[in-house]
Amino acid sequence: MKETALRTLLSEMTLEEKIGQLIQLPGYFQNEGMATGPAGDMGLTQEDLQLAGSYLSIAGAEKTRKLQTDFMANHPHHIPLLFMADIINGYRTVFPIPLAQGCTFDPDTVEAGAAVAASEAAAAGIHVTFSPMADLVRDARWGRVMESPGEDPCLNGRIAAAMVKGYRGKDLKEKGTIGACLKHFAGYGAPEGGRDYNTVELSCRTLKEDYLPAYSAAIKAGCDVVMTSFNTLDRIPSAANDWLLKQVLRREMDFRGMVITDWNALEELLRHGIAADQGEAAFIALRAGVDMDMTSSVYARNLKHLVEEGKIPEAWIDDSAWRVLMLKNKLSLFETPFRDADEKAEKELILCAAHRQAARECAEKSFVLLKNEEKILPLNLTEENIAFIGPYVNNQLLNGAWSVFADDEDTISLKKALLARPETQNTPTAPGCPIHDPEQSVTGFQRPVQPDKTDIENTLKEAVQLARRVKKVVLCLGEHRECTGEAASRGDITLPSCQIRLLNAVAEVNRNIIVVLFSGRPLDIRPLREKAKAILVAWLPGTEGGNAVVRTLSGEYNPGGKLSMCFPYSIGQLPIHYNHLNTGRPYHEEADNGRFFSRYQDIPNEPLYPFGFGLSYTSFAFSPVKLSADRMTRKDRITASVTVTNTGDRAGMETAQLYLRDLAGSVARPVRQLKDFRKVSLNPGESREITFLITEDILKFYNLQMQYVSEPGAFDVFIGPDSRTENGARFMLTE
Numbered sequence: 001m002k003e004t005a006l007r008t009l010l011s012e013m014t015l016e017e018k019i020g021q022l023i024q025l026p027g028y029f030q031n032e033g034m035a036t037g038p039a040g041d042m043g044l045t046q047e048d049l050q051l052a053g054s055y056l057s058i059a060g061a062e063k064t065r066k067l068q069t070d071f072m073a074n075h076p077h078h079i080p081l082l083f084m085a086d087i088i089n090g091y092r093t094v095f096p097i098p099l100a101q102g103c104t105f106d107p108d109t110v111e112a113g114a115a116v117a118a119s120e121a122a123a124a125g126i127h128v129t130f131s132p133m134a135d136l137v138r139d140a141r142w143g144r145v146m147e148s149p150g151e152d153p154c155l156n157g158r159i160a161a162a163m164v165k166g167y168r169g170k171d172l173k174e175k176g177t178i179g180a181c182l183k184h185f186a187g188y189g190a191p192e193g194g195r196d197y198n199t200v201e202l203s204c205r206t207l208k209e210d211y212l213p214a215y216s217a218a219i220k221a222g223c224d225v226v227m228t229s230f231n232t233l234d235r236i237p238s239a240a241n242d243w244l245l246k247q248v249l250r251r252e253m254d255f256r257g258m259v260i261t262d263w264n265a266l267e268e269l270l271r272h273g274i275a276a277d278q279g280e281a282a283f284i285a286l287r288a289g290v291d292m293d294m295t296s297s298v299y300a301r302n303l304k305h306l307v308e309e310g311k312i313p314e315a316w317i318d319d320s321a322w323r324v325l326m327l328k329n330k331l332s333l334f335e336t337p338f339r340d341a342d343e344k345a346e347k348e349l350i351l352c353a354a355h356r357q358a359a360r361e362c363a364e365k366s367f368v369l370l371k372n373e374e375k376i377l378p379l380n381l382t383e384e385n386i387a388f389i390g391p392y393v394n395n396q397l398l399n400g401a402w403s404v405f406a407d408d409e410d411t412i413s414l415k416k417a418l419l420a421r422p423e424t425q426n427t428p429t430a431p432g433c434p435i436h437d438p439e440q441s442v443t444g445f446q447r448p449v450q451p452d453k454t455d456i457e458n459t460l461k462e463a464v465q466l467a468r469r470v471k472k473v474v475l476c477l478g479e480h481r482e483c484t485g486e487a488a489s490r491g492d493i494t495l496p497s498c499q500i501r502l503l504n505a506v507a508e509v510n511r512n513i514i515v516v517l518f519s520g521r522p523l524d525i526r527p528l529r530e531k532a533k534a535i536l537v538a539w540l541p542g543t544e545g546g547n548a549v550v551r552t553l554s555g556e557y558n559p560g561g562k563l564s565m566c567f568p569y570s571i572g573q574l575p576i577h578y579n580h581l582n583t584g585r586p587y588h589e590e591a592d593n594g595r596f597f598s599r600y601q602d603i604p605n606e607p608l609y610p611f612g613f614g615l616s617y618t619s620f621a622f623s624p625v626k627l628s629a630d631r632m633t634r635k636d637r638i639t640a641s642v643t644v645t646n647t648g649d650r651a652g653m654e655t656a657q658l659y660l661r662d663l664a665g666s667v668a669r670p671v672r673q674l675k676d677f678r679k680v681s682l683n684p685g686e687s688r689e690i691t692f693l694i695t696e697d698i699l700k701f702y703n704l705q706m707q708y709v710s711e712p713g714a715f716d717v718f719i720g721p722d723s724r725t726e727n728g729a730r731f732m733l734t735e
């Protein structure tokens with residue numbers, strides 16, 4: 001519809017109709033979808049329902065077409081509904097969790113996965129996904145780290161932007177595309193104590209340096225909607241934060257699209273204690289610039305009388321309704337209210353072979369090989385005497401907690417993958433133990449039925465007897481998928497004790513242990529490092545997880561993933577991140593420089609496995625960093641090059657990472673920051689020169705006056721296989 005016609009439509013709408021556009025209803029009002037927050041009836045009237053602007057979490061071509069048809073017939077201006085849903089890592093063909101997708105360091109692969117997700121979701125009648133989640137994460141206690149691309153601003157930004165491009169394609173008018181909603185704005189990934197929904201205390205500088213860049217990248221990539229976060233920033237909840245939404249999001253980041261709250265967040269302004277009643281909540285949220293109220297009744301019940309009492313200018317309602325109508329118009333909903341909802345396309349696309357292959361390839365690229373002593377991997381699955389033991393062998397729960405539309409029956413477990421291959425059809429397997437301890441306090445999911453004590457002992461005994469009979473054991477361990485996701489923070493990130501008991505019992509009779517670890521967060525895996533010769537992190541790999549793991553263990557795929565979030569030595573280090581400040585008393589273990597330094601008495605400062613780390617079945621060497629010049633002015637650009645060589649005996653993929661350190665600034669600067677990365681595939685003996693461009697832009701930061709500038713001085717540039725590389729060179733930025 002032409003904008004002039006849209007303006008005319010807005011001018012003809014009643015106040016009630018305009019307010020209706022600002023309301024998003026939960027799918028369960030139509031007996032569809034799952035409540036992703038506290039559920040209630042919202043106390044809405046029939047008219048509220050008839051005039052609503054959007055539903056969330058309803059999917060299915062037939063359902064959405066029927067609901068849209070009935071709804072538009074009853075709407076005074078026949079304005080179509082907007083269908084939004086959580087397509088976080090796939091619709092029905094499920095991809096690895098975003099934290100794992102970050103480990104691919106491969107935006108192209110991530111973009112392709114998002115395009116697959118969009119094609120399936122679009123056929124199911126979904127218009128916009130509540131993705132990408134671009135929250136920076138540094139605390140593995142927080143259950144939602146699984147949804148984030150990880151701990152680094154540069155990587156998060158590349159991955160979030162890739163998801164936006166994948167969902168939206170070249171043009172939203174193209175078939176198989178959906179709109180993208182960036183979340184959770186802002187700083188939701190930094191809750192105190194790693195406890196979900198908790199207070200966030202960030203300086204403005206840290207917010208802008210570390211947390212906003214990924215959101216900004218997603219906005220630059222064209223995301224259509226921004227979702228406010230539950231948390232407070234500077235003691236102001238995002239949904240009522242004028243500075244955050246008007247000054248930062250609208251003026252500084254130039255976002256002009258629709259802003260939606262998270263689930264019931266307007267009602268929660270009362271619990272935050274910044275609104276005495278719903279009327280005040282409605283006022284401060286609309287003033288801040290929240291356009292759409294997700295599943296609370298605050299806007300529906302209060303905006304009308306606030307306008308009629310002269311407390312809110314109707315122009316505020318018009319502005320928000322306009323952004324909602326503009327989004328619907330961008331999606332061509334006025335001309336094509338069903339968009340791509342199509343039952344035939346659903347049948348053709350959902351879980352088709354090409355989508356399954358894309359999911360499997362993404363999973364393989366997301367795996368991170370942390371250890372491979374004696375080159376125990378890859379395995380010869382045909383000739384070697386191997387057993388697969390552990391609660392994750394015959395477990396189809398490989399989708400992340402946000403795979404809300406997927407069916408676990410579609411997932412290929414490890415067991416299924418072994419049975420599907422002639423050479424492993426008879427490979428012996430054993431569960432060894434339950435997936436979690438009977439007394440483990442895990443809320444939010446129906447615990448699998450816990451076997452009784454005798455069964456637990458027999459299961460363990462059977463596993464140990466099997467381990468005794470074989471040459472190598474693939475031990476498949478990990479946390480239950482419902483241990484991560486929303487409202488799944490944990491005060492203990494060790495593996496369940498029943499799994500540690502299994503590890504120890506197997507290690508007693510067989511030293512050749514390869515651990516495949518399934519999890520939605522980095523865990524404290526010191527026992528695994530001690531007892532296993534190899535550790536492959538598979539995260540929650542999705543629909544094709546079993547096939548991807550077996551192909552990787554067999555060497556058909558050579559792993560090359562790199563950690564998007566470090567594995568801490570222990571929970572005591574959290575929050576932890578590689579791009580930290582130096583402090584006035586930096587402690588260096590190797591120097592062991594004594595007592596009065598920034599250190600712990602009982603644990604190291606360094607994580608067990610750092611950001612950017614990951615091994616391969618082959619090995620790589622990096623030549624010293626070569627600079628095209630050792631000084632530059634702001635107008636110049638210099639190059640930093642290395643030659644990467646495959647020094648091993650099989651082809652493999654390395655990810656060269658470029659880190660910068662600004663040695664002195666008008667404020668303290670991180671000891672290093674990832675500024676670029678490049679994947680390179682090399683055959684044995686092959687070398688490739690990789691050249692990075694250093695421009696003033698990547699030297700900028702928020703200076704003492706909070707201006708985003710570069711400052712003259714010395715910089716170190718490091719290029720290597722992970723964030724600990726010392727392969728560096730120095731250059732000067734001169735006036």
Ligand code: GLC
Nearest residue numbers: 036037086130183262263486
């Ligand atoms: C949830 C989540 C958000 C999700 C929304 C809709 O509470 O915080 O990420 O998109 O509700 O399901």
